[in-house]
Amino acid sequence: MYHLDICHLYPDQLHSYGDDGNLTILKKRMEWRGHTLTIHPISLGEPLDPSLYDLIFIGSGENHKMLQIISDFNQKKAASIHEVMHQDKVILAICNGFYLLGNSYQTARMENIELSHLLDFTIRNDHKRSSGDIIIRDHDRLLLTGFENHHSVVQLGPDLLPFAHTLHGIGNNGTDQTEGVRYRNTFGTHLHGPLLADNPAFADKLLTLALQNKYGQIHLSLLDDSLENEARQCVLKRYQINDCT
Amino acid sequence: MKKGATTYPGRIMVKLCPDAFTYLTRHISLILVTGTNGKTSTCRLLEHILRTQGVRCISNRSGANLRFGVATTLLTHCNIFGRYKQQYAVLECDEGDFAKIADQFTCPNVTLVVTNLSHDQLDRYGDLQQVKNYILCGIECLPQAVLCLNADCPETASLAPLVSNKVVSYGIRTDVDNDDLLSDLLQPSCILSLESQGALTLQTPDVAIPCPHKITNPPVYSLYNSLAVATVLHQLGHSQWIPSCFSTEFYNPGRFEVIRVDDTSYTLILVKNPAGFRQALQCLPADPTDIDFVFAINDRISDGQDVSWLWDCDFSVLNHVDEHTTLFFTGRRYSHMAVRLKYAGLDPERFVLEPDIPTLFTRLQRPNRHIYLFATYSSMLEIRSHLETLTPLKKFWDQ
Numbered sequence: 001m002y003h004l005d006i007c008h009l010y011p012d013q014l015h016s017y018g019d020d021g022n023l024t025i026l027k028k029r030m031e032w033r034g035h036t037l038t039i040h041p042i043s044l045g046e047p048l049d050p051s052l053y054d055l056i057f058i059g060s061g062e063n064h065k066m067l068q069i070i071s072d073f074n075q076k077k078a079a080s081i082h083e084v085m086h087q088d089k090v091i092l093a094i095c096n097g098f099y100l101l102g103n104s105y106q107t108a109r110m111e112n113i114e115l116s117h118l119l120d121f122t123i124r125n126d127h128k129r130s131s132g133d134i135i136i137r138d139h140d141r142l143l144l145t146g147f148e149n150h151h152s153v154v155q156l157g158p159d160l161l162p163f164a165h166t167l168h169g170i171g172n173n174g175t176d177q178t179e180g181v182r183y184r185n186t187f188g189t190h191l192h193g194p195l196l197a198d199n200p201a202f203a204d205k206l207l208t209l210a211l212q213n214k215y216g217q218i219h220l221s222l223l224d225d226s227l228e229n230e231a232r233q234c235v236l237k238r239y240q241i242n243d244c245t
Numbered sequence: 246m247k248k249g250a251t252t253y254p255g256r257i258m259v260k261l262c263p264d265a266f267t268y269l270t271r272h273i274s275l276i277l278v279t280g281t282n283g284k285t286s287t288c289r290l291l292e293h294i295l296r297t298q299g300v301r302c303i304s305n306r307s308g309a310n311l312r313f314g315v316a317t318t319l320l321t322h323c324n325i326f327g328r329y330k331q332q333y334a335v336l337e338c339d340e341g342d343f344a345k346i347a348d349q350f351t352c353p354n355v356t357l358v359v360t361n362l363s364h365d366q367l368d369r370y371g372d373l374q375q376v377k378n379y380i381l382c383g384i385e386c387l388p389q390a391v392l393c394l395n396a397d398c399p400e401t402a403s404l405a406p407l408v409s410n411k412v413v414s415y416g417i418r419t420d421v422d423n424d425d426l427l428s429d430l431l432q433p434s435c436i437l438s439l440e441s442q443g444a445l446t447l448q449t450p451d452v453a454i455p456c457p458h459k460i461t462n463p464p465v466y467s468l469y470n471s472l473a474v475a476t477v478l479h480q481l482g483h484s485q486w487i488p489s490c491f492s493t494e495f496y497n498p499g500r501f502e503v504i505r506v507d508d509t510s511y512t513l514i515l516v517k518n519p520a521g522f523r524q525a526l527q528c529l530p531a532d533p534t535d536i537d538f539v540f541a542i543n544d545r546i547s548d549g550q551d552v553s554w555l556w557d558c559d560f561s562v563l564n565h566v567d568e569h570t571t572l573f574f575t576g577r578r579y580s581h582m583a584v585r586l587k588y589a590g591l592d593p594e595r596f597v598l599e600p601d602i603p604t605l606f607t608r609l610q611r612p613n614r615h616i617y618l619f620a621t622y623s624s625m626l627e628i629r630s631h632l633e634t635l636t637p638l639k640k641f642w643d644q
Contacts, residue, residue: 017551147553197585
């Protein structure tokens, strides 16, 4: 039996758009296989001990709530996140949660706010809302579907890889077909939905990475994902994108 | 919505004559209702009570609550001189369009109700603060309006210190106090007391009004709608009609509307956000037998295109329904809802996925079953139009 400990960062501030569903999904997919997973909420002001967690989850939240936590993140959490990141532990960060890892964030009033500089990317305000279904393909050629809802433009630094490439939707900036960021086992993305609901293969990829990091070689049994796959197919069909391409 | 809500005349009016709202509303008292939940029910109840008392009023429909829809409503009810026979206009206003709607009015007789502000259709309007800003901008255009604010909703209550308008606030207090649920920002001036025996009393600044009611366990959200209407009536000097806010049982399509087809009964429940879904689930019978559920989830603009909100609802109550209950899924996002309930702990063996509505109904129709049907807005329209082929129904947009 395997066990994972997940740190849920800022559950009181970053909990919009059903993103917490990602945690339910990871937990259930462990339990259905006879394994266990514990979720540890860590909030404003609380220290983050990097040795305690196998996976860190940062959800999305409203812009003004994100602005409330930036200084806490930079001062109290960023050093620990840096350590976790370089121990190849898994980090999943969605939308505003993903932005916390970058260099700077531009508000709706065009003020630039300094971020943690954990990863080399910047966020500009676009004023235009990117909202709608998004379909992407990651480096393992997994097709993922979700919903994006942001008015920011993300520009990745020259050495940073995107999480995936967009087949439909806007993604990071609507021009270079990049979506999100991937660095070691850190994944930042705009995909709500929540992300893992439509994409069970990606959920299992995260679990596998976290478990391998902890136990070495592991084996995850297969689950019946027919409902989840039907949900993803339903979005793919709408945009005439074939899962086999 | 093509059949139901036309906004074309209003579009033309606003284009040809930008001051049209001001002109049209010189001689009529406006009651504007905005907020994220309960707008339609609040408007329908208010309208029903006014009409029952012989007071003439005009009103719009939930499908016509954007700027041009409101304009169309005002335009189609006046005579050729821009005069009205009616005393009041009860207008439901979309919260995201409220700033634009309010910008049109300069008339002095405005009562504005803000029912509540919770996460609702965030993909349309960005975040809740954005929606609050739209409402604040709207209020700025209406300096003489009297605001009726829900004091128990923290976001709504927080509007009070930001405006210079006269504010009449309302809230519910029980003899078993649960302070956690209440916001301390705004002390309500109209207080509905819920006693443990079920008696209701409305305490206004001047008088306590006993409010007899027939429903044994009224859902809290419907009490808030009634209370909002009572507060408006108090504000308008019609306190004598307040008891009828709580005793009226009136037809409200899609809001726990019960429709019988042969031996099967259908309860139609409109859902559009986590707060509403949660409240609807709380109103299920305590010991349900012979019931089935239908979840009809669409993702058109009127439903909210992002269905992520389904993951912000707590469905654990469904784990208590008996094992003979079947869960049916339909609508454009039928499979997303099924996935959601799978992860809520329900056994997919009990799921029936049927995107096609006519086929769904052939499978639902079983003698002596009670079907609870939760549907998003456009899905509700599709389902009602199918039910119309089985039994005579009132038109959704007539109500």
